[in-house]
Amino acid sequence: MGSMSNNQVGAAVEELQGRATELTDGFHLLMDALELNGIKNIYGLLGIPVTEVGRMWQARGNNFFSFRNEQNAGYAASVAGYLTKKPGVCLTVSAPGFLNGLTALSNATTNCFPMILISGSSEREIVDLQQGDYEEMDQLNIARPFCKASFRINRPEDIGVAVARAVRTAVSGRPGGVYLDIPARLFAQTFSAEEGRKSVFAPIDPAPAQIPAAEAVKRAVDLIKGAKKPLILLGKGAAYAQCDNDIKALIEETGIPFTPMSMAKGLVSDTHPQCGAAARSMVLQESDVVVLVGARLNWLLAHGKGKTWGNTLKKFVQIDIQANEMDSNVPIAAPLVGDIQSCVNALRAGLKGMTKPVEWLKAVSEKASASRAKLAIKLKTPTPAMNYFNSLGAIREVLQTHPNTMLVNEGANALDNARMIIDQYLPRHRVDTGTWGVMGVGMGSAVAAAVETGERVVAISGDSAFGFSGMEIETITRYNLPVTVIIMNNGGVYRGDEPSPKHQISCMQFNPNTRYDLLMQAVGGYGVRVTTPEELTKALEESLASGRPTLIDAIIDPAAGVESGRIGNLNVVSQIGKK
Numbered sequence: 332m333g334s335m336s337n338n339q340v341g342a343a344v345e346e347l348q349g350r351a352t353e354l355t356d357g358f359h360l361l362m363d364a365l366e367l368n369g370i371k372n373i374y375g376l377l378g379i380p381v382t383e384v385g386r387m388w389q390a391r392g393n394n395f396f397s398f399r400n401e402q403n404a405g406y407a408a409s410v411a412g413y414l415t416k417k418p419g420v421c422l423t424v425s426a427p428g429f430l431n432g433l434t435a436l437s438n439a440t441t442n443c444f445p446m447i448l449i450s451g452s453s454e455r456e457i458v459d460l461q462q463g464d465y466e467e468m469d470q471l472n473i474a475r476p477f478c479k480a481s482f483r484i485n486r487p488e489d490i491g492v493a494v495a496r497a498v499r500t501a502v503s504g505r506p507g508g509v510y511l512d513i514p515a516r517l518f519a520q521t522f523s524a525e526e527g528r529k530s531v532f533a534p535i536d537p538a539p540a541q542i543p544a545a546e547a548v549k550r551a552v553d554l555i556k557g558a559k560k561p562l563i564l565l566g567k568g569a570a571y572a573q574c575d576n577d578i579k580a581l582i583e584e585t586g587i588p589f590t591p592m593s594m595a596k597g598l599v600s601d602t603h604p605q606c607g608a609a610a611r612s613m614v615l616q617e618s619d620v621v622v623l624v625g626a627r628l629n630w631l632l633a634h635g636k637g638k639t640w641g642n643t644l645k646k647f648v649q650i651d652i653q654a655n656e657m658d659s660n661v662p663i664a665a666p667l668v669g670d671i672q673s674c675v676n677a678l679r680a681g682l683k684g685m686t687k688p689v690e691w692l693k694a695v696s697e698k699a700s701a702s703r704a705k706l707a708i709k710l711k712t713p714t715p716a717m718n719y720f721n722s723l724g725a726i727r728e729v730l731q732t733h734p735n736t737m738l739v740n741e742g743a744n745a746l747d748n749a750r751m752i753i754d755q756y757l758p759r760h761r762v763d764t765g766t767w768g769v770m771g772v773g774m775g776s777a778v779a780a781a782v783e784t785g786e787r788v789v790a791i792s793g794d795s796a797f798g799f800s801g802m803e804i805e806t807i808t809r810y811n812l813p814v815t816v817i818i819m820n821n822g823g824v825y826r827g828d829e830p831s832p833k834h835q836i837s838c839m840q841f842n843p844n845t846r847y848d849l850l851m852q853a854v855g856g857y858g859v860r861v862t863t864p865e866e867l868t869k870a871l872e873e874s875l876a877s878g879r880p881t882l883i884d885a886i887i888d889p890a891a892g893v894e895s896g897r898i899g900n901l902n903v904v905s906q907i908g909k910k
């Protein structure tokens with residue numbers, strides 16, 4: 332090598348230094364891209380190779396919520412997506428961490444919640460030759476059937492476009508989950524900072540309005556105008572759409588009774604005079620034209636046919652952004668493909684001045700009032716040990732005075748009775764087991780509900796349901812979130828009194844002496860055990876007043892529940908050997 336003059340050496344050093352300051356890497360580009368897309372909160376669990384992402388994300392002033400299991404972090408991310416209409420982001424390590432997160436990604440997709448699961452992965456050349464890398468797994472392909480799209484980023488210059496595509500895919504059309512695979516090596520790979528700045532962006536109008544066709548609107552309008560007993564059925568898609576006032580206006584302008592699916596409760600208040608929730612069987616059976624707004628005719632609606640629907644084929648108007656949802660189970664008389672806000676407002680314009688179904692509404696509200704009055708008695712009836720009615724009745728009364736409270740709910744009897752008994756007053760204030768009826772969503776949902784809304788959260792869980800994600804009470808206390816967990820503790824799955832076979836423990840039972848309240852104390856929260864509705868009322872009121880993380884272990888009569896709650900009909904039972 333020829334010798335350099337002092338000046339030349341100086342210039343070379345300067346150039347190298349200059350270049351060094353002009354470099355960025357995969358870590359930084361990923362964070363730049365997420366921030367540009369309005370992401371502030373990441374839910375996850377760290378380790379090789381993503382630990383540094385968490386540290387750097389926090390150092391940049393963002394929030395990283397560290398969970399005890401990726402599944403719960405994933406549920407939190409999916410609920411963040413549901414509540415905000417922006418994809419919730421979950422970050423996991425490779426293989427086992429990824430698989431834990433995948434359950435939640437799949438659940439998000441099933442529920443139409445926008446979510447992005449980002450996982451670090453092992454080195455391609457070793458994974459592809461199955462040479463046994465650390466946490467080796469072909470994550471990209473494994474994720475594919477469980478989400479809307481599965482992408483891998485191989486070059487730092489692609490991070491911007493990959494994140495933008497993930498965001499658009501998650502929120503556009505029918506929302507859902509997206510998997511983003513990031514091989515470990517990419518994180519530290521460097522790239523020109525200037526080029527990097529140009530490569531990250533937020534997509535323009537990622538969830539565009541989709542205007543329904545005029546003739547589709549006319550078809551629906553004619554059908555509704557000709558109906559004698561119309562019904563509006565609100566699903567969680569309608570709650571997600573965040574056009575609450577338009578939906579309320581459609582209901583009030585037409586005078587049509589409505590009934591909500593569970594997570595749509597409160598979209599229009601359960602106490603609204605047109606609410607037919609307490610006359611559910613009647614409205615489903617007797618209605619002639621049913622307007623489905625962001626609700627699928629899946630198992631939760633008995634596939635649109637049979638006894639639930641009075642054994643007649645209803646004329647359905649279905650509003651959905653997903654064209655092939657139409658006719659999924661029964662023929663749809665008036666499909667209205669488009670976004671809910673555009674469709675609802677098109678219907679409002681077409682239905683202006685329509686004759687209100689006054690008699691029908693009167694019949695519905697009489698039935699609903701009668702059911703509510705009947706239930707009110709059960710809620711006040713004392714029993715030697717608390718049952719679902721008087722315990723949930725106590726909770727209902729407290730929450731009436733705290734209508735902003737976010738309610739999270741899981742279990743079987745604990746789920747079905749709480750859904751029936753506890754009124755919701757505001758949109759998107761109830762999060763539950765959703766389309767799959769999944770146990771374990773509770774604690775992750777509670778964290779996201781608290782973080783994303785800033786409201787107080789009450790999570791009502793069956794004792795079985797709680798067990799799936801119970802360790803996250805440490806997460807709740809660590810972040811000092813205003814969450815009150817109420818465990819409906821009947822000592823088992825559905826019931827706590829199933830007799831045990833000789834020399835065995837019943838497969839449906841738990842240790843009746845489990846002290847969930849002490850678990851909460853052990854992780855630094857406030858835990859209390861209650862055995863009467865009065866104690867429950869006091870504990871809940873105190874907890875809401877203090878805002879501190881609390882767990883109320885509510886002891887319920889082990890004999891109070893029924894098998895599978897309200898869906899016992901779905902059980903498959905052997906008839907062989909039965910007397």
Ligand code: OXT
Nearest residue numbers: 609610611612742743744745768770793794795796824825
């Ligand atoms: O009109 P009618 O007469 O029909 O009456 C209705 C309304 O009009 C009326 N109503 C009212 N009356 C008066 N006042 C008011 N305000 C009012 N509001 C309504 O009440 C009735 C009922 O109304 P509702 O609820 O609206 O209507 P209905 O007919 O029930 O609706 C049908 C459905 C299907 C839409 C509804 O039932 C529903 O949404 N169901 C969801 C059910 C569900 O998803 N269940 C969870 C799954 S069960 C099972 O799978 C469990 N597992 C297995 C497992 C799962 N799931 N996941 C995983 C990961 N692993 C395993 C397990 C392990 S549950 C479970 C644990 C259970 O044990 P726990 O200890 O946790 O819980 P406990 O049971 O408490 O012990």
Ligand code: ADP
Nearest residue numbers: 505566567568572592625626627651652670671
């Ligand atoms: P529920 O369980 O409450 O009945 P579902 O999850 O079955 O609700 O249905 C939600 C439906 O809403 C899905 O079919 C989804 O495609 C649809 N959806 C979600 N967001 C929108 C939107 N903005 N516009 C139109 N349809 C939507």
Ligand code: MG
Nearest residue numbers: 793794823825
């Ligand atoms: Mg139980």
